[in-house]
Amino acid sequence: METKTLTKKQEKKQTTMRISGAEAVIHCLLAEGVDLVYGYPGGAIMPIYDELYKFQDKLHHVLTRHEQGATHAAQGYARVSGKVGVAMATSGPGATNLVTGIADAQIDSTPMVCITGQVASHLLGSDAFQETDIVGISTPVTKWNHQITKASEIPEVIAKAFYIARSGRPGPVLIDITKNAQFEEFDFSYEKCTGIRSYNAKPEIDKSSVQQAAELINSAKKPFIVWGQGIILGQAEEELKQLIEKAGIPAASTILGLSALDSDHELNTGMVGMHGNYGPNVLTNECDVLIALGMRFDDRVTGDLNTYAKQAKVVHFEIDPAEIDKNVKTDVAVLGDVKESLQELMPLINSNKHEAWHEEFKKRYAVEFDKVIKNDIHPEKEGLTMGEVINQVNRASKHEAVIVTDVGQHQMITCRYAKFNKTKSNITSGGLGTMGFALPAAIGAKMGDPDREVVAVIGDGGYQMTIQELGTIFQTGAAVKIVVLNNDFLGMVRQWQQLFFDRRYASTEMVNPDFVKIAEGYHIKAKRVSKREDLEAAVQEMMASKEAYFLEVKVEKEDNVFPMIPTGSSVADIRLS
Amino acid sequence: MEEKQSYTISIYSENNIGLLNRISGIFLKRHINIESLNVSGSEIENVSRFVIVVNTTESWARRVVGQIEKQIEVIKAYYHTDDETIFQETALFKIKSDLLFDQRQIQNIIKESHSEIVTVSRDFFVIAKTGRRPEIEALYDELRPYGIMQFTRSGRISVSKERMDISTMLKEFQLIN
Numbered sequence: 001m002e003t004k005t006l007t008k009k010q011e012k013k014q015t016t017m018r019i020s021g022a023e024a025v026i027h028c029l030l031a032e033g034v035d036l037v038y039g040y041p042g043g044a045i046m047p048i049y050d051e052l053y054k055f056q057d058k059l060h061h062v063l064t065r066h067e068q069g070a071t072h073a074a075q076g077y078a079r080v081s082g083k084v085g086v087a088m089a090t091s092g093p094g095a096t097n098l099v100t101g102i103a104d105a106q107i108d109s110t111p112m113v114c115i116t117g118q119v120a121s122h123l124l125g126s127d128a129f130q131e132t133d134i135v136g137i138s139t140p141v142t143k144w145n146h147q148i149t150k151a152s153e154i155p156e157v158i159a160k161a162f163y164i165a166r167s168g169r170p171g172p173v174l175i176d177i178t179k180n181a182q183f184e185e186f187d188f189s190y191e192k193c194t195g196i197r198s199y200n201a202k203p204e205i206d207k208s209s210v211q212q213a214a215e216l217i218n219s220a221k222k223p224f225i226v227w228g229q230g231i232i233l234g235q236a237e238e239e240l241k242q243l244i245e246k247a248g249i250p251a252a253s254t255i256l257g258l259s260a261l262d263s264d265h266e267l268n269t270g271m272v273g274m275h276g277n278y279g280p281n282v283l284t285n286e287c288d289v290l291i292a293l294g295m296r297f298d299d300r301v302t303g304d305l306n307t308y309a310k311q312a313k314v315v316h317f318e319i320d321p322a323e324i325d326k327n328v329k330t331d332v333a334v335l336g337d338v339k340e341s342l343q344e345l346m347p348l349i350n351s352n353k354h355e356a357w358h359e360e361f362k363k364r365y366a367v368e369f370d371k372v373i374k375n376d377i378h379p380e381k382e383g384l385t386m387g388e389v390i391n392q393v394n395r396a397s398k399h400e401a402v403i404v405t406d407v408g409q410h411q412m413i414t415c416r417y418a419k420f421n422k423t424k425s426n427i428t429s430g431g432l433g434t435m436g437f438a439l440p441a442a443i444g445a446k447m448g449d450p451d452r453e454v455v456a457v458i459g460d461g462g463y464q465m466t467i468q469e470l471g472t473i474f475q476t477g478a479a480v481k482i483v484v485l486n487n488d489f490l491g492m493v494r495q496w497q498q499l500f501f502d503r504r505y506a507s508t509e510m511v512n513p514d515f516v517k518i519a520e521g522y523h524i525k526a527k528r529v530s531k532r533e534d535l536e537a538a539v540q541e542m543m544a545s546k547e548a549y550f551l552e553v554k555v556e557k558e559d560n561v562f563p564m565i566p567t568g569s570s571v572a573d574i575r576l577s
Numbered sequence: 578m579e580e581k582q583s584y585t586i587s588i589y590s591e592n593n594i595g596l597l598n599r600i601s602g603i604f605l606k607r608h609i610n611i612e613s614l615n616v617s618g619s620e621i622e623n624v625s626r627f628v629i630v631v632n633t634t635e636s637w638a639r640r641v642v643g644q645i646e647k648q649i650e651v652i653k654a655y656y657h658t659d660d661e662t663i664f665q666e667t668a669l670f671k672i673k674s675d676l677l678f679d680q681r682q683i684q685n686i687i688k689e690s691h692s693e694i695v696t697v698s699r700d701f702f703v704i705a706k707t708g709r710r711p712e713i714e715a716l717y718d719e720l721r722p723y724g725i726m727q728f729t730r731s732g733r734i735s736v737s738k739e740r741m742d743i744s745t746m747l748k749e750f751q752l753i754n
């Protein structure tokens with residue numbers, strides 16, 4: 001490899017052993033602290049699986065039922081544990097099946113290392129059986145990728161892979177290893193990577209920018225904080241809380257930032273974005289200083305950029321230089337690790353209270369409660385709503401559970417109403433919106449923190465995209481709680497058809513199987529609820545279960561999620577109905 | 578609307594096989610056509626230099642450079658307007674040898690255009706011309722009536738007027754770590 005890297009000798013005396021490339025892969029993973037990998041075997045990765053067999057007491061392999069499931073499980077694991085998730089697959093179709101999960105991890109900045117087997121190097125480029133250019137295919141969706149054709153490259157490349165995946169703005173890395181490199185023997189030794197000269201993981205904080213940020217924040221009359229997943233990835237939850245409390249600043253989260261601050265914190269005003277809360281969306285266009293912490297102004301957050309926060313001075317705390325001024329022009333950019341930046345900022349911040357301004361958020365909340373929330377979580381109509389299910393989950397979980405969602409209406413409703421009192425608790429596919437994410441991600445989440453309750457909330461559509469992972473749940477005994485909110489529709493698409501396509505429900509109605517029987521077929525306890533009076537007890541029973549549990553809730557078929565910022569509209573024009 | 582103009586993007590990178598693919602993908606995603614591309618060594622051992630010419634707006638040039646710099650193997654990337662760089666292209670013209678003797682005018686063209694004859698064989702001769710695009714195009718137009726057997730023009734190569742202090746950056750890396 002050409003790239004200059006820095007390495008750290010291991011504490012222990014550096015010994016070399018003559019082993020195969022495949023065995024070296026296992027030693028590298030162990031040296032990186034990996035004890036769990038997700039994957040699916042096949043021809044080109046069999047030497048590595050053979051070593052996994054030998055090392056099974058040290059390195060546990062979870063066989064998912066599809067390679068996509070392996071990536072989402074690795075993502076769920078990574079996001080709950082803060083560690084790097086690892087997924088493995090064979091060449092060809094095994095490798096291409098990883099791509100959706102890799103793209104998801106890239107856009108949601110999830111640290112993940114994928115290892116794929118590849119045909120022997122003498123066959124590369126010959127259209128050999130199960131040869132596919134996975135390095136080429138995965139290039140646009142990986143933070144870094146590399147093909148190994150010689151065993152001797154394995155330690156350095158894997159060390160680099162883990163360093164890149166977890167450092168800076170985290171992301172997925174793919175390592176493709178030819179079969180001959182897995183068989184080949186070489187003198188193995190391992191050194192962890194601690195730096196790469198062409199890659200600056202953590203820009204140095206410029207003190208003057210912190211000073212300028214403090215001045216803007218101190219002079220603000222109507223400051224507003226929007227934080228993102230950067231707070232969680234940068235472990236800056238405590239710093240966020242201190243800042244908003246000291247400066248008395250109302251704050252809201254992006255979808256991926258949820259759970260970084262207690263949902264019931266007085267200054268937590270909810271979620272921004274397309275289906276976020278009324279107050280934080282509308283008041284984005286009334287604040288005088290907008291403080292963005294570890295977020296990237298995604299279009300689902302900003303709506304129309306030409307009318308987004310134009311009146312405000314914008315302060316952006318961000319680790320990735322490419323995000324500065326990408327979508328929203330900032331007045332002050334504080335580049336660097338958000339935890340360290342906030343620590344530098346704190347002493348410069350004056351204690352303050354912005355009560356009148358905070359009152360504006362409360363007023364908007366009252367409007368939203370009256371027009372939307374009340375009907376969502378305490379409905380008076382007959383049909384069950386998704387919101388009331390989440391409300392029951394909150395009551396049963398006491399806000400302590402990890403909530404994993406798929407993509408669609410149920411996701412938006414859950415992110416709106418689920419309550420969190422611990423960080424790393426909201427696991428969802430934000431940037432890519434990958435249906436099929438939740439079930440495997442929930443498996444990974446449970447394994448990432450086995451002591452925590454994990455509840456997956458999934459739509460009837462997305463559930464069937466990775467429903468085969470029930471097999472993984474059964475085989476591993478992962479005690480995840482699965483709630484399918486069944487509206488017999490691809491609900492979110494149907495909602496758009498209703499609102500923007502004159503109710504032409506093209507291919508969104510679903511004729512569904514008996515989900516309870518399917519779960520039971522996998523020996524998972526299962527129940528179906530379709531009446532309000534049965535809901536609370538069913539949710540309680542599910543939460544009390546020591547094992548995996550499946551609960552199908554038949555909800556109203558044609559409910560819509562509001563508020564909503566129609567695509568291309570201003571955050572100020574958010575619709576309440 | 579922001580105006581488009583020609584930007585020269587200079588990239589210093591580690592020598593890596595997959596990097597060209599990564600970089601071209603960044604332009605592809607944004608539908609920015611690469612007008613010219615040149616990859617070579619640089620003033621630093623084992624460090625490659627890309628010179629890419631695109632026609633785009635300043636804000637896109639800045640964002641694209643941000644995305645390029647984000648690639649692990651890229652050490653540093655810059656963008657410059659034409660005024661901020663010294664740049665050249667080189668073209669080769671292959672022409673039938675008899676013309677050189679039968680058509681006196683060709684010899685004048687070669688002389689006046691400050692191009693040089695690289696080789697002469699029994700059947701053909703080759704003219705090389707280094708300069709800016711319009712000069713090369715002017716020579717092309719002059720030679721065309723006589724018949725050009727082959728023509729090719731290189732991508733732009735360019736150096737910036739401003740310092741691009743990669744060596745110091747690389748040394749600092751060694752010192753800090």
Ligand SMILES: Cc1ncc(C[n+]2csc(CCOP(=O)(O)OP(=O)(O)O)c2C)c(N)n1
Nearest residue numbers: 408409410433435459460461462490491492
């Ligand atoms: C893999 C994939 N395909 C298509 C979509 C487009 N899409 C977004 S939401 C949605 C409907 C989801 O329906 P369902 O899972 O039943 O959830 P609901 O919206 O009803 O809660 C679709 C098809 C997507 N996000 N992901």
